[in-house]
Amino acid sequence: MNTNTISIITAFFLFISFATHSQTVEQIKNDKNYIWGLGSGTTLNQADQLALQSLISLISTNVQSQFTWLHEGNGKTDSTKVNILVKTYSGATLHNTERIIISDEPDARVFRYVKTTEVHKVFEQRKIKCLQFTNDADKAKTESRLADALRNYYWALILLRSIPDGNEITLPDGNKMLLLYLKAQIDEIFANLKITVANTKTEENITTHQLNITYNNQTVSNFDYTYWDGKDWSPLISAKDGKGFADFTGTSALGLKDIKIKAEYIFENEMRIDKELETVIQNCELVPFRNSVFLIPLNSNAVNDKQNPQFSVSDNLATSNNLKKIESPQKYLDVIGKVAAAIKSKQYQTVQNLFTTDVYEMYDKLVHYGNAQIIDDFTIDAYQDGEKVICRAIPMKFAFANNNRKFVEDVVFYFDKDLKIEAVSFALNQKATNSIASKTQWNENDRMQLINFLEHFKTAYSLKRLDYLESVFSDDALIIVGSVVKIKPSPDNPYKDNKILKYNRLTKQEYLKNLSRCFKSNEFINVNFEESTIKKAGKGGNIYGIQIKQNYFSSNYGDEGWLFLMVDLNNPQQPVIHVRTWQPLDTKDSIFDIGDFH
Numbered sequence: 001m002n003t004n005t006i007s008i009i010t011a012f013f014l015f016i017s018f019a020t021h022s023q024t025v026e027q028i029k030n031d032k033n034y035i036w037g038l039g040s041g042t043t044l045n046q047a048d049q050l051a052l053q054s055l056i057s058l059i060s061t062n063v064q065s066q067f068t069w070l071h072e073g074n075g076k077t078d079s080t081k082v083n084i085l086v087k088t089y090s091g092a093t094l095h096n097t098e099r100i101i102i103s104d105e106p107d108a109r110v111f112r113y114v115k116t117t118e119v120h121k122v123f124e125q126r127k128i129k130c131l132q133f134t135n136d137a138d139k140a141k142t143e144s145r146l147a148d149a150l151r152n153y154y155w156a157l158i159l160l161r162s163i164p165d166g167n168e169i170t171l172p173d174g175n176k177m178l179l180l181y182l183k184a185q186i187d188e189i190f191a192n193l194k195i196t197v198a199n200t201k202t203e204e205n206i207t208t209h210q211l212n213i214t215y216n217n218q219t220v221s222n223f224d225y226t227y228w229d230g231k232d233w234s235p236l237i238s239a240k241d242g243k244g245f246a247d248f249t250g251t252s253a254l255g256l257k258d259i260k261i262k263a264e265y266i267f268e269n270e271m272r273i274d275k276e277l278e279t280v281i282q283n284c285e286l287v288p289f290r291n292s293v294f295l296i297p298l299n300s301n302a303v304n305d306k307q308n309p310q311f312s313v314s315d316n317l318a319t320s321n322n323l324k325k326i327e328s329p330q331k332y333l334d335v336i337g338k339v340a341a342a343i344k345s346k347q348y349q350t351v352q353n354l355f356t357t358d359v360y361e362m363y364d365k366l367v368h369y370g371n372a373q374i375i376d377d378f379t380i381d382a383y384q385d386g387e388k389v390i391c392r393a394i395p396m397k398f399a400f401a402n403n404n405r406k407f408v409e410d411v412v413f414y415f416d417k418d419l420k421i422e423a424v425s426f427a428l429n430q431k432a433t434n435s436i437a438s439k440t441q442w443n444e445n446d447r448m449q450l451i452n453f454l455e456h457f458k459t460a461y462s463l464k465r466l467d468y469l470e471s472v473f474s475d476d477a478l479i480i481v482g483s484v485v486k487i488k489p490s491p492d493n494p495y496k497d498n499k500i501l502k503y504n505r506l507t508k509q510e511y512l513k514n515l516s517r518c519f520k521s522n523e524f525i526n527v528n529f530e531e532s533t534i535k536k537a538g539k540g541g542n543i544y545g546i547q548i549k550q551n552y553f554s555s556n557y558g559d560e561g562w563l564f565l566m567v568d569l570n571n572p573q574q575p576v577i578h579v580r581t582w583q584p585l586d587t588k589d590s591i592f593d594i595g596d597f598h
Contacts, residue, residue: 025100028113035059036113044101047108053087055097055112059119060086063164081285085162088279089122097122123163126276130156130163131172134182136585143431144215145530146189147222147238148551150265153189155277157182157287162280183287186265190291192216193223195244195261197298199377207253209298210376211244221431222528224264235404236264238526241430243395243408245375256298263292269404273559323437323444329382332391332415336380339413339421340394343367343374355421363424365463366411370398370524375408385448387417393427400524400555407526409462412455425452425459432529439534446542449572454529454546457565461527461552464519470512472567473577478597479506480581503581511580523555529563535594542569545594550582560585564592 028034035058039050064082102109114122137152160166160179169178192215199210213220219242226233230252237244246259266286271278335354342351348367352360366372375397383390393410400406414423427433428451436450460468473479481504506514519525530549537543543566550563566579581592 025102025111028111033116034113035062035116035119036111038109038111040107040109042106042108044105044108044110047110048099048112051099051110051112052097055114056086056089059114059122062116062119067164067166084283085280088162088276088283089126120164126159126163127169129276130159130169130178132585133159134171134178137185139531141185141189143221143531144218145221145431146193146215147224147264148530150186150189150224150263151267151270153182153186154265154267154287155271155274157186158284159277159280161287162284186289187291189215190263190289193220193263193294195294195296197259197296200298202253205250207248208375209246209248209259211239211246211296213239213242213244219430221429224267226262226264228260228262233262235399235406236269237397237406238408240408241410243376245397245408258298259296261294261296263294265289265292270553272557323383323448326382326384326389329380329389329391331419332382332389333380335415335419335421336391336394336413340374343372343394343396356416359422359424362463362465363421366424366459369463370400370407372396372398383448385414385445385452388422389415390448390452391415398524405524414452423456425455426462428455428458428529432532435532436534442536446569449542449569450534450544450546452572453567453569453575454548458527458529461525464525466512466516466519469515470508472575473508473511473580475508477508477511477577478579478581479508479511480504480579480592481506518554521556525552525554527552537594540568540570543567544569545597547591547593549585562591566594566597 028036035055037051037054037056037058039047039052039054041047041050060079060082063086064079067082067085097112097114100111100113102111133152133156137149137156140146140148140152157179160169160182163169167177167179170176171178171181194214194217196212197209198212201208201210213223220239221241223239223244224236225239225244226236227246228234229248234246246261248256266281268281271281338354339351342348348364355363373396374394376395378394381392383392391413393412395408395410398407398409410427412425412427413421414425416422428436432454433451436454437447439447456468457472459465528551530551532546532548534547535545537545546563546565546567548563548565550561552559552561562583562585564579564581564583565577568576568578579592579597583591
């Protein structure tokens with residue numbers, strides 16, 4: 001068979017294929033069981049986007065009546081708002097509709113279609129996400145993590161309002177309507193949230209009201225809020241372990257009888273961790289909760305103009321959190337008092353002789369991390385750790401000039417046998433500390449080393465300590481970073497949420513190089529650890545597998561995910577990380593575990 005004959009046969013079959021293809025498109029257009037859209041452009045991507053837009057418009061018409069909460073007084077639905085909400089699916093689930101390329105570039109024409117009976121599957125994945133947010137919020141509420149609970153309840157509520165018949169979706173047990181449940185949970189948090197002024201201090205024209213924050217009479221683990229300063233709402237403040245504050249400058253503090261505080265529940269700055277959610281929030285009418293605003297009365301008797309922060313040792317010298325305290329900590333308290341006074345007066349260098357040389361540089365970096373200030377009188381707990389002593393903790397606030405955010409962190413001091421401060425770190429929150437300290441199947445020293453390691457690891461990211469991270473990762477460490485990748489739908493299941501987890505393995509050098517770029521591009525980084533599961537290896541001594549939920553927030557990025565570390569603590573002074581993995585939150589049922597590595 002010669003070349004001309006082959007070319008003729010090939011052209012014939014291409015013609016037959018195109019003819020059949022065109023006929024299929026025409027059949028679909030004339031079939032009322034399908035919804036379709038057609039797009040043209042110079043590129044396939046451009047044509048595909050226009051086809052999707054056309055399809056979205058027709059899907060909006062098809063599901064319009066199901067958005068009952070958008071019904072107007074005349075019984076009709078606001079079609080413009082429906083169309084906007086359905087468009088929020090264009091970048092995600094709608095790509096799972098069927099596609100036919102009618103003609104290729106440069107005169108591309110793309111045909112998108114879906115069966116009317118299958119339209120509900122377009123919205124199914126968003127329903128699943130709503131339920132996951134709700135489940136996460138329920139857990140956070142039971143642990144008094146109010147910032148996490150309010151954020152997840154509210155995000156579930158907003159996503160729910162972008163789903164046709166969203167007000168008909170029930171909880172998995174089928175007994176409660178999800179829409180009513182979400183609103184009730186948010187209202188319940190506000191009803192049982194209590195904020196009081198613990199103390200008030202004035203210095204250098206700034207009056208600081210120290211706040212105690214509880215929920216159902218329990219200290220909250222985290223809570224985000226703003227307050228009215230007389231002219232505007234303050235930057236967002238992240239309270240920790242029930243400690244918060246409100247600063248007033250100059251005359252704004254005069255004659256003040258109460259503080260107006262607004263609980264944060266929308267968390268717009270954190271939505272960028274989920275593009276789908278961010279798109280919905282930007283296009284959906286927000287739901288206001290007016291009971292999120294609190295008027296906190298000021299007690300004039302609480303005013304205290306002390307020049308230096310006051311502190312004391314814990315009354316219970318025997319045990320705390322199943323860890324033994326030392327009985328004669330006064331010499332350590334004296335040093336802590338000098339450091340606190342130096343921080344208060346901003347004369348940091350006056351206590352340089354109290355630190356080892358390398359650690360003073362770290363201390364200096366810490367107090368300049370967000371213009372550090374002590375926010376409260378505090379109680380010091382001193383623990384013996386071999387020849388060393390650990391003193392916990394000074395509550396401090398950190399504010400950043402170029403970012404609308406403030407944090408509360410507790411600072412821990414580590415003393416060597418010569419009474420020099422040999423290390424400083426940000427503390428884990430109280431619940432995370434308690435969860436490790438309660439593991440009495442491990443000896444006290446092992447529990448203390450786990451807490452110390454996680455606090456130093458957390459602090460290294462906040463203070464951008466590339467040197468520390470380089471020292472703790474083994475040269476051949478297994479470092480895995482996970483991400484969610486969308487793939488094209490299969491012909492057998494075009495509506496399935498076709499997501500796969502993609503894992504990238506990095507060398508230690510690659511990982512540290514990426515971190516270096518990250519540190520340089522961010523004004524601040526704040527890392528918080530929440531729920532955790534820790535297992536000890538069956539052999540090898542003090543080798544642990546740590547699964548922990550990590551909340552990472554920086555000036556230009558934020559995410560939540562599951563961090564796994566396999567760390568060797570046989571030499572507590574030189575911890576070694578052999579495995580570090582990160583996975584998205586929706587991999588909760590398949591988080592890496594110590595059993596996955598040998």
